[in-house]
Amino acid sequence: MILDSKIPEGPLAEKWNKHKFNVKLVNPANKRKYEVIVVGTGLAGASAAASLAELGYNVKAFCFQDSPRRAHSIAAQGGINAAKNYQNDGDSVYRLFYDTVKGGDYRAREANVYRLAEVSVNIIDQCVAQGVPFAREYGGLLANRSFGGAQVSRTFYARGQTGQQLLLGAYSALSRQVANGKVKLYPRTEMMDLVTVEGKARGIITRNLITGTIESHSAHAVLLCTGGYGNVFFLSTNAMGSNVTAAWRAHKKGALFANPCFTQIHPTCIPVSGDHQSKLTLMSESLRNDGRVWVPRTVEIAEKVRKKQIKIADIKEEDRDYFLERKYPSFGNLVPRDVASRNAKYVCDEGRGVNETGEAVFLDFRDAIKRDSEDAIRSRYGNLFDMYQQITGDNPYKEPMMIYPAVHYTMGGLWVDYNLMTNVPGLYALGEANFSDHGANRLGASALMQGLADGYFVIPYTLGDYLAGMSKETVTADHDEFKKAAKEITDKIQKFLSIKGTKTIDHFHKRLGKIMWEYCGMARNAEGLTKAKGLIKELKAEFWRDVKVLGTPDELNMSLEKAHRVADFIELGELMVDDALNRDESCGGHFREEYQTPEGEALRDDDNFAYVAAWKYTGEGLESELVKEELKFENVKLTQRSYK
Amino acid sequence: MMNLTLKVWRQKNHKDKGGFVDYKVSGISTDMSFLEMLDVLNEELSAKGEDPVHFDHDCREGICGACSLYINGHPHGPQQTTTCQLHMRSFADGDVITIEPWRAKGFPVLKDLMTDRSAFDRIIQAGGYVSVNTGGVPDANEIPVPKIIADEAFDSATCISCGACVAACKNASAMLFVSAKISQLALLPQGQVERKSRAENMVAQMDAEGFGACTNIGACSAECPKGIKLSNIARMNREYFSAVLSSDNV
Ligand SMILES: Cc1cc2nc3c(=O)[nH]c(=O)nc-3n(C[C@H](O)[C@H](O)[C@H](O)COP(=O)(O)OP(=O)(O)OC[C@H]3O[C@@H](n4cnc5c(N)ncnc54)[C@H](O)[C@@H]3O)c2cc1C
Ligand code: SF4
Ligand code: FES
Numbered sequence: 001m002i003l004d005s006k007i008p009e010g011p012l013a014e015k016w017n018k019h020k021f022n023v024k025l026v027n028p029a030n031k032r033k034y035e036v037i038v039v040g041t042g043l044a045g046a047s048a049a050a051s052l053a054e055l056g057y058n059v060k061a062f063c064f065q066d067s068p069r070r071a072h073s074i075a076a077q078g079g080i081n082a083a084k085n086y087q088n089d090g091d092s093v094y095r096l097f098y099d100t101v102k103g104g105d106y107r108a109r110e111a112n113v114y115r116l117a118e119v120s121v122n123i124i125d126q127c128v129a130q131g132v133p134f135a136r137e138y139g140g141l142l143a144n145r146s147f148g149g150a151q152v153s154r155t156f157y158a159r160g161q162t163g164q165q166l167l168l169g170a171y172s173a174l175s176r177q178v179a180n181g182k183v184k185l186y187p188r189t190e191m192m193d194l195v196t197v198e199g200k201a202r203g204i205i206t207r208n209l210i211t212g213t214i215e216s217h218s219a220h221a222v223l224l225c226t227g228g229y230g231n232v233f234f235l236s237t238n239a240m241g242s243n244v245t246a247a248w249r250a251h252k253k254g255a256l257f258a259n260p261c262f263t264q265i266h267p268t269c270i271p272v273s274g275d276h277q278s279k280l281t282l283m284s285e286s287l288r289n290d291g292r293v294w295v296p297r298t299v300e301i302a303e304k305v306r307k308k309q310i311k312i313a314d315i316k317e318e319d320r321d322y323f324l325e326r327k328y329p330s331f332g333n334l335v336p337r338d339v340a341s342r343n344a345k346y347v348c349d350e351g352r353g354v355n356e357t358g359e360a361v362f363l364d365f366r367d368a369i370k371r372d373s374e375d376a377i378r379s380r381y382g383n384l385f386d387m388y389q390q391i392t393g394d395n396p397y398k399e400p401m402m403i404y405p406a407v408h409y410t411m412g413g414l415w416v417d418y419n420l421m422t423n424v425p426g427l428y429a430l431g432e433a434n435f436s437d438h439g440a441n442r443l444g445a446s447a448l449m450q451g452l453a454d455g456y457f458v459i460p461y462t463l464g465d466y467l468a469g470m471s472k473e474t475v476t477a478d479h480d481e482f483k484k485a486a487k488e489i490t491d492k493i494q495k496f497l498s499i500k501g502t503k504t505i506d507h508f509h510k511r512l513g514k515i516m517w518e519y520c521g522m523a524r525n526a527e528g529l530t531k532a533k534g535l536i537k538e539l540k541a542e543f544w545r546d547v548k549v550l551g552t553p554d555e556l557n558m559s560l561e562k563a564h565r566v567a568d569f570i571e572l573g574e575l576m577v578d579d580a581l582n583r584d585e586s587c588g589g590h591f592r593e594e595y596q597t598p599e600g601e602a603l604r605d606d607d608n609f610a611y612v613a614a615w616k617y618t619g620e621g622l623e624s625e626l627v628k629e630e631l632k633f634e635n636v637k638l639t640q641r642s643y644k
Numbered sequence: 645m646m647n648l649t650l651k652v653w654r655q656k657n658h659k660d661k662g663g664f665v666d667y668k669v670s671g672i673s674t675d676m677s678f679l680e681m682l683d684v685l686n687e688e689l690s691a692k693g694e695d696p697v698h699f700d701h702d703c704r705e706g707i708c709g710a711c712s713l714y715i716n717g718h719p720h721g722p723q724q725t726t727t728c729q730l731h732m733r734s735f736a737d738g739d740v741i742t743i744e745p746w747r748a749k750g751f752p753v754l755k756d757l758m759t760d761r762s763a764f765d766r767i768i769q770a771g772g773y774v775s776v777n778t779g780g781v782p783d784a785n786e787i788p789v790p791k792i793i794a795d796e797a798f799d800s801a802t803c804i805s806c807g808a809c810v811a812a813c814k815n816a817s818a819m820l821f822v823s824a825k826i827s828q829l830a831l832l833p834q835g836q837v838e839r840k841s842r843a844e845n846m847v848a849q850m851d852a853e854g855f856g857a858c859t860n861i862g863a864c865s866a867e868c869p870k871g872i873k874l875s876n877i878a879r880m881n882r883e884y885f886s887a888v889l890s891s892d893n894v
Contacts, residue, residue, distance in 0.1 A: 051778040066700060067765050069805060070708040086785060122779070129781035131774045131834040133798040140788030158798060164707055165801060172773035179769040187762065210754055239702040273675045278683055279704050387706065390729050391677075456778045504690045506683075551695055555657065556755040558698055559690065 003256070003614060003629045006417040007111040012635050013093075016115040019418070020461050024468035031056030033472045035219040036463070037204055039191045039246055041068030041174065043167055043448055044431025045225030047455025050173035053182035055460055060217060061174065062186045064209060064241055064561075069171040072227050072239040073451065076163020077384065078284035079145060079155035080448040082120040087144050091152040093117045098636060100446060103149040103336050104411070104439020105588035105604065106638050107259070107612075109631060111418060112436050119457040120449050124156055126456055130169040134158050145380075147444035148285055149336035149643075155445045160284055160384040166448055170455070189215075190561065192489045194222065194250045194427065195481050201427035202475045205485045209561065212554040214486050216477035220467055221426045223459065224250060225451075228410040228432035230263065232569045232576065233521070234513025236407035237269060237282040243565040244572050247414050247433050255422040256614035256627060258415035258435035260572065261580035264442055264589050265522050266408030267293075267340035270391055271360040280406040281391055283363070284384055285444040288333040290368035290377065291401070293340070295361050297321045299351040306356060312399060323347055331643040338441045338589045338602070339643060341405035345522050346600065348404070355402050364400035405522060409447060411438045411589065412579075415614040415629070419462035420454060423614075426466065430454035435612070440588025493553045496563045501546035505562045508543045512536070512566070512573055520573075520580050525593040529581045536577065540570045575615055575624055582626060585609045597640070606638050646672045646737040650685065652697055653744045655753055662753065664742075674733040678721065679704060679711065681732055699757040704728040706869065709804030712811070713757055714744040719808035719867050726806065726869045746807055748816035749854045763853040764805050764821060770849035771842040772825045774834045793831055800828040802870045809864035809872070815856030820864040822850050823880035824872045830883050840887035847884050 008019040026034070034057050038049040041063040049061040063071060083096040096117035101108055124142070128134065134156050135143040144153040158165035177183040186206070192214070193205040203218035229244035230236035251257045268288065270281045296302040297319045304310040323343055325332045333340075344361045347353070354360050369377050374397055378385065385396050392402075414422050414429035416436055421428050431451040438446065519532035543566070551557040586595040586602035587609070595603045612629040647670040655662030669685050676684075679701055686696035702710040706729040715721035721730045735741065743757065751759040789797075801824070809820035826843055829835030835842070858877060865874045 047778075054777045065702060065708070065710065066761060067709075067805065069765075070702055070710050072703070072708075074708045075703045075705050084784070124784045125781050126776075126778060128784040128787055129774065129776045129834060131797075131829055131832050133794055133801050133828070133832070134784075136789055136791045136794045138791050140790050140794075141785050158801075161707065161802060164804075165798075168801065172768065173776075173778070175765065175769040176773045176775060178765075185765070187765075239708065240704060241702045274673060276673065276676050276680050276684065278677075278680050281705055387729070390706075390725060390731065393675075393731070393733060460778065504687055506687060506690075548690065548693065550690060550693065556698060556758070558696055 001616065001627050003415065003423065003627055004417065005109065005629055006419055007109065008418065012110060012114050015111050016118055023461055023465035026464045026468045028056055030472065032058065034058065034467050035060065035474070037217060037219040037222045038062070038225060039204065039223065040071065040225030040227060040431070040433070041171070042071035042073035042225060042227055042431060043170055043451030044433070044455045045071070045223070046167065046170035046174045047452050048223055048225060048430055048459050049183055050170060050177050051456050051460045052463065053177035053180070059177070059183045060186060060219065061183050062189050062191060062206065064188065064190045066188050068174060068185065068187065069168060071167060072242050073163050073167045073448070075239060076448055077160045077282065078286040079147065079157035079162045079445040080123070080166060081147065081154050081445040082124045082156060082449065083117050083154060084121050084124060086142060087153045089152045091154050095152065096120060096154065099150050100437070100443055101439070101636050102641060103443040104441050105602065105641055106439065106606070106610065106633065107587050107631065108437055108439030110633060110635055115458070116437050116450055116453050119453045122457055123449060123452045127166060127169050130172060132158065132165045132169040145286055146289055146334060148288065148334045148340065149443040155286070157286065160286070160381060163448060166452065170452070191246045192249065192564070193485045194253045195485045196253055196424060197475050197479060197481045200425045203477060203482060205482070205489050207489070210556050212557065214489055216482040216486055218475050218477045218479070218482065220470065221428065221463060223428045223430060224414065224433050225430045225455070226433045228413070229569070229572060230407045230410050232512065232572055233407040233516045234509050235272065235277060235280050237266060237280050240279060243568070245565050245568045247429070248568040248572055250414065250422070250424070250427060252617050253424065254617070255424045255427055256415040256616055257412070257575060258612050258614040259412035259579065260576045260615065261520065261583065261590055262411035262440050262588065263407060264337055264409040264411060265341045265405045267337055267344055267405050268363060268403045269406035269408070270388065271355055271357065271402055271404040281387065282406070282408060283388060283401060283403055285337070287363060287381060287384065290380070291333065291363040291365050292322055292367060293324050293333050293361055293363055294320045294322045295347045295352040295354055302352040302354060305354050306358060328643045335643045336441060336443060338591070341522060342591060344405055360402040360404045362400040363403045365396065366400065369397065409442055411435065411440060411442055415612065419465065420458055421462070421466065428459065428463065430459060440590055493560065496547070496549040496560060497553065499544065499547050499549065501548045503546050504548055505559065505566050508539065508547060509566045509569065511539055512570055515539070516573055516576070520577055523591050523593050524580050526581060529577050532577045533574065536570060536573050540574070543567065543570060578624060579613055579615065582613060583609055601640070610638070646674070646732065646735065648672060648735065648738070649740045651740065651742045654697070654756055657755055658752055672732055674731070676732045677704065677728060678713070678715070678730040678732065679728050697757065698755045701728055707804060709806040712746050712759065712806055712808070714746060714811055716742050719746065719811040720869055724867065724869060724871070726804070746811040748810045750810060750816060750818065751807060761805070761807050763855070764807065766853065767818070767822055767846055767849045768825065771838070771845040774829065775838060787833055789832060797828045797831040800824045800831070800872065800876055803872050804870055806869065808867050808869060810855065812863040812867035813856065814861070814863070815859060817858045817864070818850050818853070818855035819858040819877050819880065820868060820872055822846055823876035826880045826883055827876040830879060839883065840890070843880065843883040843887045
């Protein structure tokens with residue numbers, strides 16, 4: 001199998017414009033003859049559904065939440081990047097492109113990333129026109145802040161609630177199209193399978209989460225905007241419902257899954273407090289603009305801190321190790337996430353962690369408050385500080401925050417070409433669900449940018465190119481392929497309910513999470529990964545033998561919903577481990593302990609691994625097949641990433 | 645560690661009459677969130693083969709607006725926060741906690757503690773937007789907005805659509821929710837063009853959904869987890885009356 005990324009010819013900076021000119025167009029009168037399914041109403045899905053409906057396509061939009069506005073994007077805190085250069089500090093499309101390729105440790109496609117940087121500026125214009133209340137300066141113009149991996153201020157924000165405000169903008173555009181009759185909404189509806197007819201994506205099978213009804217929906221194209229799969233680790237910063245099912249079922253229907261092991265561990269999250277924990281809470285990266293990360297210089301002092309034998313305020317300046325500032329003087333606390341996380345792990349592994357479990361470092365605002373006043377800090381991060389206090393019971397204006405890395409984002413996802421189409425014709429993947437732009441590590445404030453770029457500015461062009469080349473003939477939902485797929489789902493549900501085992505679904509999910517975190521988390525090695533492979537295999541067998549799924553198919557049934565999701569997470573876990581084992585190098589968030597520089601930084605192997613690892617599903621219980629897409633770097637030089 | 649008695653509203657589906665069922669939970673730590681305490685109950689119920697208590701939740705960070713429990717007579721419980729951000733340190737060992745769904749005509753119960761809040765989506769569809777298509781908009785900095793105005797619009801825009809305001813109101817009025825969106829867009833220059841029709845259409849939809857009238861008690865704002873201010877309602881009333889006096893909807 002050969003993957004064609006369909007990257008347009010020509011110089012980097014001209015590719016997208018040329019491509020937009022070259023793509024086939026669907027004339028306005030014909031657009032209304034096409035139906036498009038959009039699964040997911042986060043930033044990617046809502047922006048795509050609204051924009052396509054505005055163009056005249058008939059859109060059906062699905063989400064499992066009760067309202068499209070509750071998609072996981074709502075929780076994004078810190079901000080969205082754009083190469084506006086409003087700050088006159090030397091930003092440009094090229095710099096954003098360069099930072100992103102470098103930040104991703106040279107495992108992303110140049111052409112995609114350049115386009116992302118190019119359309120980033122349009123996103124901000126669009127959002128402002130919708131009434132998104134971004135932060136502003138006293139002169140009335142937009143304000144910016146800095147994020148990790150960049151030396152310019154290009155991040156636009158709405159206090160600590162940027163995702164909320166951007167999603168509400170996209171949701172408002174979507175709502176307008178619902179009112180216009182161009183979008184039909186299906187909330188509380190979960191996609192259970194993809195339906196292909198003659199090799200092309202022609203629809204989906206869904207389950208109505210209230211009545212349990214299995215339904216078939218046909219269309220000319222299907223867009224998966226279903227978010228990331230961080231919850232494979234059980235504990236992550238993702239919303240509780242975030243899952244891989246839509247993408248995974250499409251994978252089993254032929255779509256390749258790319259770089260599954262590329263997960264982002266975010267450095268600034270509230271540490272785990274106990275076994276009851278259901279999710280981890282992110283403290284936005286923007287806090288690293290003003291907060292300083294440190295641990296005590298010695299294990300002895302750290303020990304006293306853990307036992308609360310010493311007041312933090314009494315620790316002398318020379319006994320504080322601001323380890324990021326020390327090791328990376330030019331980026332300091334704003335090094336990229338993978339670097340910050342790994343270093344937090346190192347100091348805690350040395351025994352210098354500061355909470356009871358020994359797995360936490362300080363994020364300290366003392367100096368910023370002294371410099372700028374408490375009010376200034378409150379106006380920048382008020383809601384984050386409140387949230388921290390709400391959860392931990394501690395006041396971060398008085399005591400430093402305690403933070404630790406946690407699973408946050410998945411760079412891997414469905415393989416897509418330049419047009420965001422998977423290898424299954426007519427099936428597209430947008431937003432976090434695809435693999436395309438962030439390589440092996442995503443820079444802060446770039447996911448929101450990518451989701452909205454895909455939905456507002458890429459898919460409206462590239463989808464038309466595909467549809468123009470296909471017949472308007474509709475395949476109806478009573479086609480045999482739909483019946484077959486629906487029956488498979490009904491059977492699967494019966495299977496779950498008939499096991500009547502002894503262990504709850506969460507029991508299996510937690511065990512899977514522990515295996516993934518231990519062996520396929522912040523640091524990995526061949527031995528551990530091989531072990532994990534065996535453990536997951538056993539877990540899977542036990543799941544299908546002994547899981548207890550309650551209730552009936554025809555009702556609101558939380559237990560059944562989870563069963564589907566966890567079954568898919570287990571299979572995904574196996575593939576992630578395979579992928580991590582295959583990649584005998586370290587890059588970005590994928591840190592293989594065998595491959596590191598003498599200073600403990602990720603050591604890439606560009607000669608052998610400058611490729612996208614796309615995996616093909618070959619059947620139940622069989623090993624997946626690796627398909628490589630070589631990455632060509634014509635504009636940036638591959639170097640050892642340095643933030644010193 | 646605490647031991648608690650929970651009086652939980654159980655209702656199989658929309659048609660079922662429903663009623664309270666008592667449960668005991670033990671070993672609850674003060675660090676747990678309220679929903680994590682319910683997770684403990686649900687794991688126990690599931691292990692016994694009993695139907696877990698269904699409730700809406702997703703982000704567990706106080707921002708998606710999904711969680712919606714009526715706890716001891718207050719939407720989201722004793723503190724002015726979301727249910728997911730309520731922690732067990734707000735309770736004491738031996739407490740009896742009553743947990744109900746939102747109760748309002750506009751929010752029918754689906755199962756146990758889950759309600760149908762799609763009425764709020766339909767109100768937004770009636771006009772909670774600026775009618776601009778993707779592309780062809782001016783440069784972002786061509787629309788300057790004074791910081792004070794932008795901040796005030798932001799305050800209104802932080803509504804999470806949870807519906808606690810409706811649940812808190814004895815008339816089950818949705819005025820606080822609707823006024824927050826109308827205010828945000830009325831304050832900003834982008835919202836001016838459709839100002840009148842927006843107020844009229846959203847208010848009409850609100851009435852059509854069966855939400856009650858506002859009698860200025862203020863329970864909504866007092867219980868709103870995002871602190872949406874009553875002044876939004878005053879602004880909405882001004883917007884609405886000036887709109888109907890010179891209606892564009894002819
Ligand atoms: C706490 C947190 C903070 C973040 N902060 C930032 C930030 O400051 N800046 C930044 O750039 N990025 C941030 N991110 C990352 C960013 O928020 C996400 O990557 C991004 O929002 C994903 O958007 P999306 O549209 O791809 O998917 P999502 O918003 O996850 O939406 C997925 C949609 O798919 C639907 N769906 C999924 N599966 C199914 C199915 N089977 N059937 C039907 N519907 C389905 C869901 O209902 C939902 O509507 C943050 C992430 C987290 C967790
Ligand atoms: S106004 Fe407050 S209480 Fe009402 S929906 Fe919005 S956030 Fe919830
Ligand atoms: S679960 Fe999202 S606000 Fe509570």
